[in-house]
Amino acid sequence: MPVLEARDLSKRFPGVVALNSVDISFEAGRIHCVIGENGAGKSTLIKCLTGVYKPDAGEIFICGVKAEYGHDAAFNKVAYVQQEIELFSHMSVAENLFMPFGKSGIKGLIHQSRLEKMAGPVLERFRINVRPDELVKDISTSSQQLLQIARAIVNDNYEVLMLDEPTTSLTTDDTRVLFEIIREIKQAGKAVIFISHKLEEIFELGDEITILRNGEKIAFSLLSDIDIPEVITKMTGRAIDQHEAFRSAKVTDEILMEVEHLTGERFTDVSFSLKRGEILGFYGLVGAGRTELMQAIFGYLPIYTGDIKVLGLKWKKGDTNYSVRHGFIYLPEERKKYGILPMLSIRENVSISVLDKIKSTFGISAKQENNLADEVINFYEIKTTDAEKAIQFLSGGNQQKVIIGRAMICRPTILVFDEPTKGIDVGTKAEIYRMMKKLAEENNVGIILISSEMEEIRRCANRIIVLYEGRKVEEFDAKANREEILSAVIGARKHLSAAGVGRLTILPDKETDADG
Amino acid sequence: MDKTTSKPPNQYIAALKRSNMTAITIILILMILLAGFSSEHFLDEYNLKALTRDLAFIGMIGIGQALLLLIGELDLSVGKIASLCGVIAGMLMVTFGFNPYFSLAAALMLGVCLGALNGLIITKLRLNSMVVTIGMAGVYGGLTLVLTRGRAVTGIPEVIHVLGKGHLGPVPVPFVFTIAVLIAVLFLVKKTKTGRYIYAIGNSKEAARILGIKVDRVRILNYAIMGFISALAGILYVARLGSSQASVGDSWPMNSIAASVIGGVALTGGVGNPAGALVGAAIISVIQNMIVLKGVSVYWQSAVSGFVVVAAISFGSISAMLRDRKQRKMKIETLKQ
Numbered sequence: 001m002p003v004l005e006a007r008d009l010s011k012r013f014p015g016v017v018a019l020n021s022v023d024i025s026f027e028a029g030r031i032h033c034v035i036g037e038n039g040a041g042k043s044t045l046i047k048c049l050t051g052v053y054k055p056d057a058g059e060i061f062i063c064g065v066k067a068e069y070g071h072d073a074a075f076n077k078v079a080y081v082q083q084e085i086e087l088f089s090h091m092s093v094a095e096n097l098f099m100p101f102g103k104s105g106i107k108g109l110i111h112q113s114r115l116e117k118m119a120g121p122v123l124e125r126f127r128i129n130v131r132p133d134e135l136v137k138d139i140s141t142s143s144q145q146l147l148q149i150a151r152a153i154v155n156d157n158y159e160v161l162m163l164d165e166p167t168t169s170l171t172t173d174d175t176r177v178l179f180e181i182i183r184e185i186k187q188a189g190k191a192v193i194f195i196s197h198k199l200e201e202i203f204e205l206g207d208e209i210t211i212l213r214n215g216e217k218i219a220f221s222l223l224s225d226i227d228i229p230e231v232i233t234k235m236t237g238r239a240i241d242q243h244e245a246f247r248s249a250k251v252t253d254e255i256l257m258e259v260e261h262l263t264g265e266r267f268t269d270v271s272f273s274l275k276r277g278e279i280l281g282f283y284g285l286v287g288a289g290r291t292e293l294m295q296a297i298f299g300y301l302p303i304y305t306g307d308i309k310v311l312g313l314k315w316k317k318g319d320t321n322y323s324v325r326h327g328f329i330y331l332p333e334e335r336k337k338y339g340i341l342p343m344l345s346i347r348e349n350v351s352i353s354v355l356d357k358i359k360s361t362f363g364i365s366a367k368q369e370n371n372l373a374d375e376v377i378n379f380y381e382i383k384t385t386d387a388e389k390a391i392q393f394l395s396g397g398n399q400q401k402v403i404i405g406r407a408m409i410c411r412p413t414i415l416v417f418d419e420p421t422k423g424i425d426v427g428t429k430a431e432i433y434r435m436m437k438k439l440a441e442e443n444n445v446g447i448i449l450i451s452s453e454m455e456e457i458r459r460c461a462n463r464i465i466v467l468y469e470g471r472k473v474e475e476f477d478a479k480a481n482r483e484e485i486l487s488a489v490i491g492a493r494k495h496l497s498a499a500g501v502g503r504l505t506i507l508p509d510k511e512t513d514a515d516g
Numbered sequence: 517m518d519k520t521t522s523k524p525p526n527q528y529i530a531a532l533k534r535s536n537m538t539a540i541t542i543i544l545i546l547m548i549l550l551a552g553f554s555s556e557h558f559l560d561e562y563n564l565k566a567l568t569r570d571l572a573f574i575g576m577i578g579i580g581q582a583l584l585l586l587i588g589e590l591d592l593s594v595g596k597i598a599s600l601c602g603v604i605a606g607m608l609m610v611t612f613g614f615n616p617y618f619s620l621a622a623a624l625m626l627g628v629c630l631g632a633l634n635g636l637i638i639t640k641l642r643l644n645s646m647v648v649t650i651g652m653a654g655v656y657g658g659l660t661l662v663l664t665r666g667r668a669v670t671g672i673p674e675v676i677h678v679l680g681k682g683h684l685g686p687v688p689v690p691f692v693f694t695i696a697v698l699i700a701v702l703f704l705v706k707k708t709k710t711g712r713y714i715y716a717i718g719n720s721k722e723a724a725r726i727l728g729i730k731v732d733r734v735r736i737l738n739y740a741i742m743g744f745i746s747a748l749a750g751i752l753y754v755a756r757l758g759s760s761q762a763s764v765g766d767s768w769p770m771n772s773i774a775a776s777v778i779g780g781v782a783l784t785g786g787v788g789n790p791a792g793a794l795v796g797a798a799i800i801s802v803i804q805n806m807i808v809l810k811g812v813s814v815y816w817q818s819a820v821s822g823f824v825v826v827a828a829i830s831f832g833s834i835s836a837m838l839r840d841r842k843q844r845k846m847k848i849e850t851l852k853q
Contacts, residue, residue, distance in 0.1 A: 363707025
């Protein structure tokens with residue numbers, strides 16, 4: 001009998017079907033891997049199985065008992081460790097381990113010394129080499145990750161352990177340790193759910209695999225019956241409309257921007273050039289320094305050394321105002337923090353960069369401003385009741401369109417798109433690609449596209465630059481295939497890990513919520 | 517947010533509905549009516565003039581404070597800037613015998629400089645506005661004491677008394693200045709580029725920088741404006757009393773923040789209208805006036821007015837909670853469809 005089972009599970013968000021009648025079951029004493037691309041529905045599945053989301057349809061059984069959303073008791077048997085590290089950084093290791101104390105069986109007054117004594121064996125079991133009284137902020141990321149896993153199962157009251165990308169911040173040695181621990185847990189008769197993009201880890205550790213794509217369960221197999229290429233094929237699929245190319249067909253020879261030997265905090269000695277009418281892709285792992293590089297060129301982050309020339313002009317560093325005035329616009333990845341002005345209306349979000357141009361004798365002209373907002377709403381087909389709606393109430397895709405519209409009315413010459421389709425559904429994705437292509441071809445804009453999605457880069461970019469740990473590894477033209485690009489990333493890793501840095505990572509797509 | 521009705525939406529009514537000032541203005545009117553019915557002296561000309569004169573000062577400082585709250589910051593040194601500028605103006609006139617108008621202008625300039633100094637420290641050293649302005653309040657207050665040795669500067673020339681004690685028609689002159697400040701600030705926030713940037717910064721400093729806005733420059737400007745308004749209030753108070761006193765403005769920091777918050781300006785920045793601060797100030801003034809008229813014991817006055825201010829602030833927060841709940845219901849309904 002499966003320990004955790006979901007039957008016919010469906011979950012819909014406005015505009016997206018995140019899960020479409022998925023059946024999945026997890027057996028005691030087995031390590032079951034779940035894999036899927038960005039937006040395939042992994043997060044949604046996790047959130048339904050841990051009782052965070054209420055599924056639209058379907059049933060969940062935990063140890064044979066039907067688990068209802070909103071009733072915690074059954075879900076307590078599912079120990080879940082999330083991808084991001086979320087610990088109390090200014091509290092001790094022991095306190096973090098047992099927080100909240102009631103759930104760890106600690107009653108009454110809390111004695112620091114007793115907590116520390118209790119923490120000892122747990123830390124030993126997980127080979128976390130720190131003192132129980134050390135503050136979490138002072139221990140290594142790797143130890144923090146292990147501590148987070150230890151915390152999830154410290155009360156031993158679980159039947160299922162669910163690990164979401166547990167190795168992303170682990171060193172190679174700690175990954176070994178984690179695998180040993182996971183095998184011990186399996187021996188103890190618990191079910192383990194292992195969610196990862198790293199195929200080699202899956203094949204090393206797992207017993208069986210479920211592959212998700214676009215919210216549907218594509219395949220279930222024993223790992224002994226399947227190989228890596230087959231998993232990749234099943235995972236990415238070959239739906240035709242998902243492979244339409246959006247590369248610019250009008251790349252000119254005119255160099256818009258030349259960057260030479262640029263070094264900053266998170267990037268080292270990067271040189272490249274951007275042509276008018278070109279879409280230049282930047283690919284790499286999450287944290288490869290692509291965002292930092294572009295923000296530095298834009299003036300948001302400091303540059304240590306190196307030169308930037310735009311249209312032959314020597315570029316002023318560290319001044320975002322200068323960049324915007326000279327037609328260089330950066331569209332940030334984290335829309336909610338860096339992109340939108342959440343409480344202001346769509347109108348105010350649109351006009352903020354062009355207030356100079358809509359002046360009348362008595363300051364800002366309300367009429368011109370309204371017209372401008374209406375134009376953007378109509379042109380980019382933004383779904384809203386009116387221009388006065390606060391932008392935070394729009395969906396992610398529509399927010400992104402407002403931001404693109406705002407950038408466009410400034411008539412930029414260089415536009416940086418940083419993960420423009422993160423958390424955005426497939427339909428809107430294509431619209432945004434089409435927009436980029438049009439900008440490059442018709443408005444002669446030089447576009448830089450930062451993406452962690454291989455397909456996105458391959459479909460849109462005329463040239464692809466791969467960054468690894470802040471360094472430029474290789475440059476490809478549009479004909480480069482998936483394997484070549486991946487091998488550049490892996491090759492870079494091998495090269496660097498010989499020097500003691502980095503780890504093996506395949507398919508570094510980051511999972512995001514399907515809340516587009 | 518509003519559901520479309522069958523009637524063609526009137527933009528003015530829509531704007532009224534959307535404005536968070538509408539409710540608070542209605543409350544003010546109700547309070548004035550209530551006060552008028554419950555106390556026979558409330559609507560006396562003398563009482564109304566005294567009330568408006570008090571309101572002028574809280575209102576003026578509140579409007580300035582609203583500008584800072586809009587960028588998510590605040591200034592707790594307003595009272596001390598006011599008293600320092602008042603004392604300097606008094607000493608320039610009385611001790612050094614300068615032209616009174618020149619002295620006032622010099623005090624206003626000083627206010628701008630002190631405000632800008634606050635802003636420079638906060639932006640360039642990347643410090644928290646609350647901590648810096650508490651500290652700077654100590655510095656400015658200390659300087660005032662050093663200059664006056666705790667004694668009031670008396671003998672302020674009669675010519676400027678009209679600024680504090682006079683009337684323009686039935687309206688006390690300080691209130692005329694408050695209205696002038698309000699008009700200027702409203703023009704700034706509603707009609708100029710800088711005003712829009714103030715809202716943008718209050719929404720997200722990071723996003724504002726990515727848009728190419730010179731964030732620090734706008735922030736310093738806001739502190740300088742606050743300094744100017746503080747100095748203005750300070751010298752008007754000198755004109756009202758006929759002497760410069762170190763204790764002027766002690767209650768202004770808290771009252772100005774309360775006025776802004778009651779008036780719908782969010783402490784977190786980015787939303788609100790400075791005109792709301794004047795309405796908020798009016799509510800506080802009416803309450804304080806009623807406490808006096810009702811003969812509440814002096815020992816209780818501070819406790820009662822403090823309680824009423826907290827209650828008034830809670831009102832804004834509770835209505836926001838209700839609004840959130842309504843939004844949640846609406847969203848759940850759209851999901852069901």
